Amino acid sequence: MAAAPRTTMADVAAAAGVSRALVSIVIRGAAGASDATRRHVLQVAADLGYRPDTRARLLRSSRTRLIGVVFNVTEPYHAELVELLYEAADAEGYAVTLSATGPRRGEREAVESLLDLGAEAVIIIAPSGTAGQLAGFPVPVVSLLGTVGGAEPGTFSSVSSDEGAGIRLAMGHLRGLGHRRIAHIDGGSAVGSAARRGAYEACMDGSGEAAVVLPGGPLESDGSRAAAALLTSMGWPLPPHDAGPAARGTAASPARPATGGRASGAPTAVVIFNDRSALGALDTFRAAGLRVPGGLSVVGYDNSRMARLEHINLTTIGQDGAELAAAAVRSAAARIGGGPGQDVVVAPSLVRGGTTAAPAPPGT
Amino acid sequence: MAAAPRTTMADVAAAAGVSRALVSIVIRGAAGASDATRRHVLQVAADLGYRPDTRARLLRSSRTRLIGVVFNVTEPYHAELVELLYEAADAEGYAVTLSATGPRRGEREAVESLLDLGAEAVIIIAPSGTAGQLAGFPVPVVSLLGTVGGAEPGTFSSVSSDEGAGIRLAMGHLRGLGHRRIAHIDGGSAVGSAARRGAYEACMDGSGEAAVVLPGGPLESDGSRAAAALLTSMGWPLPPHDAGPAARGTAASPARPATGGRASGAPTAVVIFNDRSALGALDTFRAAGLRVPGGLSVVGYDNSRMARLEHINLTTIGQDGAELAAAAVRSAAARIGGGPGQDVVVAPSLVRGGTTAAPAPPGT
């Protein structure tokens, strides 16, 4: 209960018979102590169970070796990146503190709490704020995934994956399987949606088929809604809505067209903004009796942990989170050291899963 | 680039024409300053954009008003609690710092990083460590959801929901709908699994029906696997496995028994360890053509955000995260103040969704 008074550097110095300053040198691993005393001091420190007080250290030294990370706690993919950021920061000799955003906690607020703790740089995952809202911080800010809207060059540095390339990978994969009529469910106003939609449209351009973009969003429910819209446009009957629990069950399943019975101009594949949306869409497709990948191929984006679950096994675009995390930390470290802010773009890769296959031959 | 020197308390004092100590009083909101000067100082501080330096404050005062939270970044329900903890702590006048656990970051390590930042208490969400691994910290530790195995009473305080009551709510709900043969997919070795399984078995005891427990786990894939096992035991044909992408699609769906055609002793409802597992199970049931809730009612546990997505709309047991978070913070605050560690149990509630309904009348 009664907190034992902390073992301080002075205690170690007294016990080792040296000055406080020398203990400081040894603990920091700085130059200026002989190997013999170094070992001795470390031994004494260990015996006393000494742990340096970060607060005091931070107060005095300009260097805190602390990187703050702002993330949205509800976004599973951010969570994965957080994990990787811990490792990346560790490799560069930095520690990480987290601050979550949420409905009642904006990005500014999150960043400020990190500054109070002495963060030397802040990495914001998929920032939604504009430059105006995120400017004026006394430390470098790195945006990981997505850029800060309206920022002057050099103010923020950003690390993102090449959205265009990712979409092109997805489209190339589908075309390689034989797909021609490919639809897109976009991310609505989410970060990165415009870039991905644009790349999709560019890919369709000149292919002889019209681009079909369904308005979506970043969430499962958005994908589900868009999927329902796509099914309707394909002339596929929707199942009764889930709302009425008791109305179900004994009712016979609605008649379904055979696989080849859908409208001949209907898409045979769909590229979806992200994995969460794709999961919602998958659920809706399957609930409607449309088989994936038999009746429709589906490609997501993010290669999130969810997508890799064996019963889902989504074909998706992987963003190499480890590389993104490492690049973000390196960029932050470089700017802490006074270097210039630079924008890093990491190449994505295709992750083949079980939700894509060759389209059903017409008339089967 | 060049970090502007921080505005310090001395700057504010000079600008306001008062002493540093008085500024400190005003900033802390302590007694001992007239309303007029209070307003004046605050105005000057705001004009200069002054923000107190947490590090210095922490160093000097024994109080840091900082609560550390350890959570598993991959667990969506933890993320929800984190969000609520921010609010709960704020209400009690505390700030929150986060530290994530992960494959390469254990609970001890996470707690230590929080202590280095000066946390006065630590809340661990669903701790997996035993008392031995988590003992010896100089600050109070509160476990939120789940208890620390083998801890002496008074060492840790815990805040959890009443697992038994939750399961009884689920069972009561199903029985009220007319279900008698109810199965359970458990949580394997996950925190809380034993308590929930025990409560289920107690509920089945003396009902005239045998308890059916399928080994599961906390993840979607665990639920999916257990669901497949349940289907097999029900004599329901499994669909071809997702593994072979090209093998699907054109193949005709396997013949399926009519709703009433399954083995007469088969369960009509299943209570599942948590929502994630339930989601995996739902997916598998539906992929096999078994309608939920028509052919089988499903109840989850957690009332996670996922469960509330409209296209999922899972019937589940809600744990009132806000209440749990508030209780955890209150408990931490009480123990910081030297109070005794007490264990709080919060009552869960039933959240009616679209995955439960009356069982199909036999022979339909």
Place this chain on the structure above:
DNA sequence: CAAAAAAACTAGATCGATCCAGTAAACTTT
């Protein structure tokens, strides 16, 4: 071997706040 250079070590100032003891002024009380 003395002088110069390098390495090992130390005292004291310092970071930016809080805490404590004490002073000055305003307000009660008798």
Place this chain on the structure above:
DNA sequence: AAAGTTTACTGGATCGATCTAGTTTTTTTG
């Protein structure tokens, strides 16, 4: 109006580390 009490405010010590500038010891070198 003198004595006591409360309120408003201040100077200086302090938290536990780092940093700067110096001092002592050891090593190198001409």
